[in-house]
Amino acid sequence: MAQEQNIDSLCINTIRTLAADVVRGANAGHPGAPMGCAPLAHVLFKDYIMANPKDSHWPNRDRFVLSNGHACALQYIILHFMGYKLSMDDLKAFRHANSLTPGHPERKHTDGIEVTTGPLGQGISNAVGLAIAEAHMAATFNKPGFDIFNNFTYVIMGDGCLQEGVQSEACSLAGHLKLGKLIAVYDDNHITIDGDTALSFTEDSMKRFEAYGWHVQILENGDTDIKGLHQAIAIAQKVTDKPSVIKIRTTIGYGSLHQGEETVHGSPLSEDDIRQVKEKFGFNPDEKYVVPQAVYDLYHAIGARGEKACKQWYDMVEQYCQKYPELGADLKRRLKGQLPNGWENVLPRFTANDKEMATRKCSEAVLTKLVDIIPEMMGGSADLTPSNNTRWKTAVDFQHPSTHLGDYAGRYIRYGVREHGMSAIMNGIGAYQGVIPFSGTFLNFLTYAWGAARLSALSKTRVIYVMTHDSIGLGEDGPTHQPIETLALTRATPNMLTLRPADGNETSGAYLVALERDDGPSVIALTRQNIPQLEGSSVEAVRKGGYILEPESDANPDVILVATGSEVSIAMEGAKLLQQKHRIKVRLVSMPCTELFDEQSRDYRVSVLKVGVPVVSVEALSTFGWQKYSHAQVGMTTFGNSGKYTDVYALFKITPEHVAEVAIQCINFFKKEGSVPHLFAEFSPAT
Structure with a gap:
């Protein structure tokens, strides 16, 4: 036992001294949390977390999340110890x-x-x-004798995490769902950037978690009580009907001259302080980036343990496939990230003779077809199911079986009024493997969820945001609910697709694109009001981002109208006025996705938005950004107004008549100028 305690101490103190060196080497970062969390992280990885560094995407691995991500030196160090693709040179390049x-x-x-x-x-x-995805995959695939999915999700989080609202939304839902394989460790070090948490955070957060329905434990000494850490995690693993949180009191910057103070939170330790830390823990103060071989040996053994479990799992999957060939084939397909063969053939197709329909209803029709052929699609709504039309008729709710409201095999999540939590949870579901999340709210409330939506793009996670009530067209709810600037934000965000379909065919095309792309999120903006099915619209053309909807009678239009969503039909009526009343030749372009249009070759882009021809854009949202694609804009420059949507459109002059008026003004202006500026410079490359 003494020898085991010695190796534990050696590993913990190696993490502490190496964290100090790594942060000092970058001359930036957060040494305090890694030094304080070293014991609990060591215990987690040494005795509980099952993972394989040689197959880091093994589907049944335990998931570890460092929610207080500023402490990432801790995570990088442990990954390096275990043998992941992270060298000592990578640690030395921290924050470079x-x-x-x-x-x-x-x-x-x-x-x-x-x-x-x-x-x-x-x-x-x-x-x-992540825990929702594990529970769902287990309920879907596990059979007697075949626990294909049974991993735990472990989290370390700090005081700052518990103060953010998104955490409260998500943890409240986790308690309701009784996610017993979710274990969170709260690093209670009493320090934020401003100083002691006594300044602003004095609630009893563990009573809050008890109220959420979590199992709660409190450990007073997280600095040295290794046995207590073991016991707390072991107890949490045995609680199967509740998520668990363990509050562990630690000392930030343990070992530093300034331990327990905010000065060790966000700044490197001084060289002198690091020297005395190393002396205190029995390391040579003249050496840097030191890892004793015994530490590597122990952590490589942890990796070997995971490698063995990984091999056993794959062997079990092969036996499973023999006994349950259909389920096994579906499992392997999903884990490879492959969509079912021919899935795109079920996408609904519409003709101009079909009835007018809101694109949110078109979306419902598309989803109803897709969820049957793509079983990994898992949907939900932030308490707007009847408005978002995200639930299909045969859907079963994802609920703990004890509630009799559904079961874990269910694929529809009732997120409640939690837009931000919903989006952050979807990022976890999308990261798990084998599940594709989609969920809805009003487009205006995407900004409630923006912190998570931005991370969908940054983390390259396939998440589908079904955003209805997409413009001033929602009408009576007024400017508090009418999005104006939202699509300017999504279009400005790297690695995020913004899709605003003009009818049923383009709605099918929006889902086609969103599902084909597995390395980023898509925002599908859908109407509340009914709009016509358009002649010339195309499912596949959405892949181009923008396309000619009504080719003119010859190749030389006088003006080009480019529009999105519900305004394409308005632009179409404006084009008829120009053609019939003024004998003006018009090209009508539908632009469901500017980002996809930007990806096309310059030749294609200028074939659509012809060089030397005035272009007028029409969209019932902010005109910001449309200057890239048009010479004049019909749209919103203020917030909206409350009233019947037809009256609101008329109030803001988003009408066929005004579109025609602006087009004529644009033509006349450039005739007087003598030339029309190029929208795409000669050197402009496809993105």
Whole structure:
């Protein structure tokens, strides 16, 4: 036992001294939390977490999330110890440009990182999604004698995480769902950037978690009580009908001259302080980046343990496939990230003779077809199910079986009024493997969820945001609910697709694109009001982002109208006025996705938005950004108004008549100028 205690102490103190060196080497970062959390992280990985560094995407691995991502030196060090693709040179490059050790953990960037954390509260919320996905996959695939999915999700979180609202939303839902394989460890070090938490955070957070329905434990000494850490985690593992949280009192910067103070939170330790830390823990103060071989040996054994479990799992899956060939084939397909053969053939097709329909209803029709052929699609809504039309008629709710409201095999999640939590949870579901999440709210409330939505893009996670009530067209609810600036934000965000379909065919095309892309989120913006099915619209053309909807009678239009969503039909009526009343030749372009249009070759783009021809854009949202694609804009420059949607459109002059008026003004202006500025410079490359 003494020898085991010695190796534990050696590993913990190696983490502490190495964290001090790593942060000092970057001259930036957070040494305090890694030094304080070293014991609990060591116990987690040494005795509980099952993972395989040689197969970091093994589907049944335990998931570890560092919600207080500023402490990432801790995670990088342990990944290095275990043998992930993270060398000592990578640790020395901590926070350096283009390194594998950025200032906060990034999914798909560093081997072994499950989710992108840093903005506080996101990690624990992602972990709820990971636990939901595990429970769902287990209920879907597990059979007697074949526990294909039974992994735990472990989280370390800090005081800052518990103060963020998104955490409260997600943890409240986790308690309701009784996610027994979710275990969170709360690093209670009483320090934030401003100083002691007594300044602003004096609630009894564990009573709050008890009220949420979590199992709660409190450990007073997280600095040295290794036995207590073991016992607490072991107890949490045995609680199967509740998520667990363990509050552990630690000392931030343990060993530093300034331990327990905010000065060790966000700044490197001084060289003199690091020297005395090393002396205190029995290390040579003249040496840097030291890892004793015994530490490597122990952590390599942890990795070998995971490697053995991984091999046994794959062997079990082969036996499972022999006994349950259909389920086994579906399991393997989903884990490879492959969609079912021919899935796109079920997408609904519409003609101009079909009845007018809101695109939110078109979306419902599309989803109803897709969920049957793509069983990994898992949907939900932030308490707007009847408005978002995200629930299909045969859906079963994802609920703990004890509630008799559904079961864990269910694929529809009732998120409640929790837009931010919903989006963060979806990021976790999407990161798990084998599940594709989609969920809805009003487009205006995407900004409630923006912290998580931005991370969907940054972490390259396939998440589908079904956003209804997409413009001033929602009418009577007024400007508090009418999005104006939202799509300017989503279009400005890297690695995020913004899709605003004009009818049923383009709605099918929006889902086609969103599902084909597995490395980022898509925002599908849908109407509340009915709009016509358009002649010339195309499912496949959405892949181009923009296309000619009504080719003009010859190749030389006088003006081009480009529009999105519900305004395409308005632009179409405006084009008829121009053609019939003024004998003006018009090209009508539908632009469901500007980002996809930007990806096309310059030749294609200028074939659609012809050089030398005035272009007028029409969209019932902010005109910001449309200057890239048009010379004049019909749209919103103020917030909206409350009233019947037809009256609101008329109030803001988003009408066929005004579209025609602006087009004529634009033509006349450039005739007087003598030329029309190019929208795409000669050197402009496809993105």
